[in-house]
Amino acid sequence: MSKKTLWGHPIGLYILFFTELWERFSYYGMRAILVLYLTAKNEEFNPNPGFGWDNTSALQLYGWYTMLVYAMGVPGGLLADRLIGQKKSVMLGGVLIIIGHALLVMNGVWEFYSGLFFIILGVGALKPNISSMVGGLYRQGDAKRDSAFTIFYVGINIGAFSAPLIVGYVGEVINWNYGFGLAGIGMAVGQIVFIFGQKYLKNVGDFIPHKVDHATKQKVKLTSIEKDRIIVLLLSFLIVIVFWMAYEQAGGLMNLFAKEKINRIFLSFEVPASWFQSLHAFYVILIGVPMAWFWVKWSKTGWESSSLFKMGLGTIITGFGFMMLAAAAMETMESPDGLASVHWLLSAYLLHVVGELCISPVALSFITKMAPAKYVSFMMGAYFFAIALGNKLAGLIGEAAQNAGELAIFWGIFGFCVGFGLLLILFVKKLKKLTHGADDVNEEQAIVEPE
Ligand code: PHE
Numbered sequence: 001m002s003k004k005t006l007w008g009h010p011i012g013l014y015i016l017f018f019t020e021l022w023e024r025f026s027y028y029g030m031r032a033i034l035v036l037y038l039t040a041k042n043e044e045f046n047p048n049p050g051f052g053w054d055n056t057s058a059l060q061l062y063g064w065y066t067m068l069v070y071a072m073g074v075p076g077g078l079l080a081d082r083l084i085g086q087k088k089s090v091m092l093g094g095v096l097i098i099i100g101h102a103l104l105v106m107n108g109v110w111e112f113y114s115g116l117f118f119i120i121l122g123v124g125a126l127k128p129n130i131s132s133m134v135g136g137l138y139r140q141g142d143a144k145r146d147s148a149f150t151i152f153y154v155g156i157n158i159g160a161f162s163a164p165l166i167v168g169y170v171g172e173v174i175n176w177n178y179g180f181g182l183a184g185i186g187m188a189v190g191q192i193v194f195i196f197g198q199k200y201l202k203n204v205g206d207f208i209p210h211k212v213d214h215a216t217k218q219k220v221k222l223t224s225i226e227k228d229r230i231i232v233l234l235l236s237f238l239i240v241i242v243f244w245m246a247y248e249q250a251g252g253l254m255n256l257f258a259k260e261k262i263n264r265i266f267l268s269f270e271v272p273a274s275w276f277q278s279l280h281a282f283y284v285i286l287i288g289v290p291m292a293w294f295w296v297k298w299s300k301t302g303w304e305s306s307s308l309f310k311m312g313l314g315t316i317i318t319g320f321g322f323m324m325l326a327a328a329a330m331e332t333m334e335s336p337d338g339l340a341s342v343h344w345l346l347s348a349y350l351l352h353v354v355g356e357l358c359i360s361p362v363a364l365s366f367i368t369k370m371a372p373a374k375y376v377s378f379m380m381g382a383y384f385f386a387i388a389l390g391n392k393l394a395g396l397i398g399e400a401a402q403n404a405g406e407l408a409i410f411w412g413i414f415g416f417c418v419g420f421g422l423l424l425i426l427f428v429k430k431l432k433k434l435t436h437g438a439d440d441v442n443e444e445q446a447i448v449e450p451e
Contacts, residue, residue, distance in 0.1 A: 001360045004200070010137050012204060015197030017155040019090070021156035022190025024159030026097060027069075029167025029183040030104070033064050037176045048175055051109075057340055063395050065116060065140060070125025070388035077132075077381025079125060081197040085207030086129040086136070086377055093126025094191040101184025104175045126378040127357040129205065135368020139439065143296070145369070146307075149361035150292035154285055159186075159280035165443055189328070206221075212361050224227050225436045229370045232308075232434040236366065237386040238312050240419045243359050244390025245397065246318050246413050250280060252398035254348070257325070257406060261332045276345065284410030291312055301392050307366040312424035314358025321351035326410040329442050369438045 004011050038058035053061075080089040100118030103111045134152050140143040163186070170177020198317025258264070259273035272326040299305035328344035363383065371379035426429075432439070 001052075009144060009148055009151065010196070010200070012137050013134065013151065015133055015193060015200050016130055016137075017152055019094075019190045019194040019197070020127075020152065021155040021410065022186045022193065023097065023123075023126055023130070024156045025092070025163040025167075025184040025186035026101065026159075026190070027039065027119075028160045028165075028287065029163030029186060030101065030119070030180060031066070031169075032066025032117055032164035032168045033171035033179045034065070034178060036172060037179075038062075040176070048218060050078040050176060050289075051112075063121070063247035063392070067125075067388045067392050068120045069123040070384045070391065072120050073128040073381040073388075074124075074378070075378070075381070076126070077116055077128050077377035077384075080129045080132070080205075080207075080301065080377035081374060086205030087201060088207070089125045089129040089377070090194060090205070091191075092121070093122045093124070094187060094194060096122030096125065096185045096328070098122075098191065100183055101180050101187065102325065105184065107177050114436045124381075124384075128384050129377055131364050132368055132380045133201070133205040133374045136162075137405050138253065139291040140369065142348040143228070143299075146362065146365045147292040147296065147353065149365040150288050150357070153357070153364075155363040157281040157284040157288070165276060177217065196230060198450035226372045228434040229372070229438055230375075230379070232431055233370045234366060234382075234430065236308060236311060236363065237383060239315055239420060239424055240313065240359065240363055240383065240386045241390045243311075243315050243318060244387050244418060245393040246315075246322065246417050247356060248391050248394035249398060250349070250352070251277065252395060252402050253406070253409065254325070257328075258345055261338070261340055261406075262328070262345050263344055264342060266342075276349065278350040278383055279346070280356070283350055287353065290358060291354070292361075297423070304428065306428060306432055306435075307362050307369075309425060309428050310358045310362045311366075311419045312428065314355040314362070315417050315421035315424070316354030316355075318352050319360065319421065321348040322410045322414040322417065324348040324351065325408060328416060329407040349389070371433060 006014060010260070022231070025227070037050045038053045038061065039055060040046070040048065040052070042049045042052030061163075066255060076089060078354075079092075080086040084092070092178035096118050098116045100122055102121075103115030106115075106197045131152075134148055137147065138148060167179045167183050171183050255273060255277065258276050262273075264273065265272040295305060295310070324344045324347045328348075331340040332338050367379050367383055368376055399407060399415070404412075
């Protein structure tokens with residue numbers, strides 16, 4: 001591993017940062033125009049024709065697509081652990097994503113489906129493994145690991161924020177296929193960064209063969225510690241499902257709520273409801289680094305600052321975001337125009353992002369600390385599967401809201417998140433025992449010998 005550092009972190013982190021920034025640019029850019037493309041009219045006089053599908057079919061395909069990209073993290077993780085290592089999986093994933101977009105550019109039905117297929121396989125091979133590689137840059141006990149994941153997460157969101165604006169514009173206003181092409185070019189830039197940055201990623205993400213030799217067999221104790229850590233990881237995935245189930249209301253229920261029930265007039269200009277979709281990424285970029293800094297300071301006070309505690313707290317905070325939405329739903333019932341003030345929505349999104357930053361980068365980091373080295377990629381893939389489930393549940397809840405009404409659903413999600421978060425915090429001491437110290441900062445272990 002190269003020992004050169006920049007702003008206190010190994011240069012390899014910035015290579016992974018830019019690779020993932022561009023991968024997310026391509027993913028979110030393509031995703032932003034997917035449904036619009038499918039539903040665009042397919043008539044001769046239309047200068048930018050699509051497939052002419054109805055909304056329901058387009059949303060169904062979208063739901064399957066977004067679920068499958070993350071569910072594919074499981075085979076993607078296995079590929080890395082069992083066959084080729086994380087680094088080569090990232091490389092392969094990048095190539096598959098580029099091929100996928102090239103197929104989308106070709107503008108045919110067969111090309112379209114196979115393009116999506118390639119992207120699904122590519123993201124599955126790339127995204128969980130590049131996340132594991134971030135962890136691979138740090139030694140056990142290194143306090144910098146958590147902040148590295150936050151930096152990485154900010155990169156993700158720079159890509160996620162800019163892509164819908166740029167690819168969305170090119171695709172919608174100029175030509176859908178150019179939009180897909182631009183998303184593909186984004187991934188190609190990421191791939192180039194990754195290839196040229198290899199010298200900073202030596203000894204990270206290489207394949208570790210599974211040796212079942214005599215020595216390993218004798219380390220039974222070790223094995224029970226590893227088992228405990230896997231148990232605590234799997235338990236933490238429950239909270240992850242709850243969190244994403246709540247958070248991913250953004251694209252569905254909250255999106256519709258913004259469109260129908262929020263007063264979006266700003267200085268006599270009506271802000272499009274879809275713009276609120278960029279708020280998550282915008283807030284992450286704004287508060288990601290200050291929050292990482294806050295946690296470092298907080299941990300120095302000696303107060304509880306374990307990953308599990310942060311995840312519990314994050315879920316509670318996300319829950320409070322839904323309290324804001326419930327308040328907005330109540331306001332719509334009283335206001336003469338049936339609309340609620342936009343500040344409810346802005347503060348709900350902010351609380352969701354504070355929750356996200358307590359959970360998402362923390363969980364990524366937690367997995368790289370907790371999983372035995374030979375299973376890191378697989379556990380990362382399993383985490384992605386939990387996210388896929390959370391996303392699917394989010395959709396189901398959104399559908400349920402059509403009958404139950406928004407107010408009941410917002411209160412329901414609030415109660416569920418707060419209840420689950422409190423439960424986790426209540427048991428945090430017990431659960432922490434199962435980590436056997438792997439979540440603790442230990443500067444001595446982390447010290448890197450001077451060059
Ligand atoms: N915005 C995050 C990203 O695109 C959401 C996410 C987190 C997805 C973790 C998968 C895993 O990376």
